[in-house]
Amino acid sequence: SQKIEQNSEALNIQEGKTATLTCNYTNYSPAYLQWYRQDPGRGPVFLLLIRENEKEKRKERLKVTFDTTLKQSLFHITASQPADSATYLCALLGGYNKLIFGAGTRLAVHP
């Protein structure tokens, strides 16, 4: 069956460290993968998109990698800040025009 898996346990890190979140998928061959941020009580907000022919994408303190052999994407936040605390969702195109989401990983950055 098709699955998108993200760590269900919250990730707790110290301010200034690098946070690394994982997204694994099974039985998909996505043309691209996206990452979103969601704050409590709000809708998700788009952060980054990485295509299947790209190994890495950066935007300010964010970096995403995409390994189609491992069927995995890693999302990194460098020099993390308490304001980065949120839930991060990965999403991929799971069929014609269907954007499918993982359950998300909650990140807590402590001062």
Next chain:
Amino acid sequence: NAGVTQTPKFQVLKTGQSMTLQCAQDMNHEYMSWYRQDPGMGLRLIHYSVGAGITDQGEVPNGYNVSRSTTEDFPLRLLSAAPSQTSVYFCASRSTGTSSYNEQFFGPGTRLTVL
């Protein structure tokens, strides 16, 4: 631009009641969709539309109806609410343009409780 708007923000229904969740976008996006979000299960696609007059089912369509008479509006109808439909509902839109890679914009959500 208001982006994607949803009404109401909160709603309580009794089992068997019907209601319509409203969604509108002012970005002239062709693609609109509805998701529900439950704890531990992430966002699940209910229905989507690639343009006015065209709708299709997502992962969890049962118990929900949609229609798309205009580019701007994409209402979600619950015909006979059930407690299993208690959830937070998000409407989203994106441009398809020349590529289907574009970011998806989400509304603020509707928190629905069915007693």
